[in-house]
Amino acid sequence: MQKRLAIFNQKGGVGKTTVSVNLAVGLARRKKSVLMVDLDPQANSTSGFGKTPGDQPSxxxxFHGKVDLKDTILxxxxxxxxxxxxKDLAAFAMEVEDNSPGLLRKILEPIFDDYDYLLIDCPPSLGFLSLNALVAAHSVLIPIQCEYYALEGLSQLTETMDMIKRGINPDLHLEGVLLNxxxxxxNLTKDVAMEVRKFFKDKVYDTEIPRNVRLAEAPSYGMSIYDYDNLSRGAMSFKRWVREFIKRSEEWQKEEA
Ligand SMILES: Nc1ncnc2c1ncn2[C@@H]1O[C@H](COP(=O)(O)OP(=O)(O)O)[C@@H](O)[C@H]1O
Ligand SMILES: [Mg+2]
Known part of the structure; x- marks a missing residue:
């Protein structure tokens, strides 16, 4: 059983990287083998894992064909x-804009079967890199920040998914929506959460991730919340959510089989 997920929302600062990093660690600690691909030129998940961007092949x-994927895996x-x-990834994305949405899929194909979960942390845009992630993935996990403009852009996001589904990746589906x-x-948070639940219905996870300062501090120490403060509210909610995530993702796969 293998699953490839794009953690995506074209808005910045909604929690894509926070969710990617802590989901990756949460799954690994529940004995699932995980490969995380940092596809954001800002390289926040690379540094969030304590690695200095630029210090190793990426x-x-x-993408440039200079290094084999396996030689970049840490x-x-x-x-x-x-x-x-x-950071160079930004320039590359500009050079090849719109040209080859299947490139990442081709790059990752040789290791598809080596992991239970492949997580792709996407940049905050709908450009070349995100399209490549949506073509390489089975499903999309959308973190949403519970603030006033949260719903803005969501119809664009679902339209993009539909377009990819109709064309190059018919299997793509919505994995789930996580309120962060x-x-x-x-009261505003409560209203936004209600609106999101109305829009995405049962695709929204029951578990919500609270605003928790420990979650914001952890990346500057190059740590996941599991290592930074395992007993914080942030860690507790991630653990609860990862259990829900696995349960739902395995139920879905059973239905498909
Ligand atoms: N639940 C949370 N509580 C507190 N801070 C958070 C939470 N989720 C994310 N953050 C912080 O908000 C900022 C944006 O989150 P990030 O995961 O980098 O978003 P994105 O990858 O979508 O741009 C970061 O500084 C991060 O540490
Ligand atoms: Mg990010």
Missing amino acids: IYEV SLEKNLDLVPSS MVDKRN
Whole structure:
């Protein structure tokens, strides 16, 4: 059983990287083998895992055909590997804009069967890199920040998914929607959460990730929340959500089989 996910939302700052990093570690600690691909030129998940972008060959060199994918894979801990990003990726994405949406899929194909989960942390745009992620993936996981403009852009996002489904990747589906940075004392958050649940219905996970300062601090120490503060509210909610994530993702695969 193997699953490839793009963690995607064209908005920046909604929690794609936070969710990618902590989902990757959460799955690995539940004995799932995981490869995380950092596809954002900002390389936040690379540095969030304590690796300095540019210090090692990255997905950029693989896109360029200079390095084999396998030679970029860093082993982070048991069951968890990373293909790092680098700032150069931004320039590459400009050069090849719109040309080859199947490139990443072709690059990753040789290792498809080596992991239970392949997670792609996407940049905040609908350009070349994100399209490549949506073509390489089985499903899309959307983190949503519970704030006023949260719903803006979501129809564009679902339209993009539909377009890819009708064309190059008919298997693409919505994995789930995760409400992030939830503040229960804030009425606006509650309204936004309700709106998102109305829009995406049962695709929204029951578990919500609260706004928690420990989650924001962890990346600057190059750590996941599991290592930075395992007993924080952020860690507790991630653990609960990862259980829900696995359960749902395995149920879906059973239905498909
Ligand atoms: N639940 C949360 N509580 C507190 N801070 C968070 C939470 N989720 C994300 N952040 C912080 O918000 C910022 C944006 O999150 P990030 O995961 O980098 O978003 P994206 O990858 O979508 O741009 C980061 O500084 C991150 O540490
Ligand atoms: Mg990010």
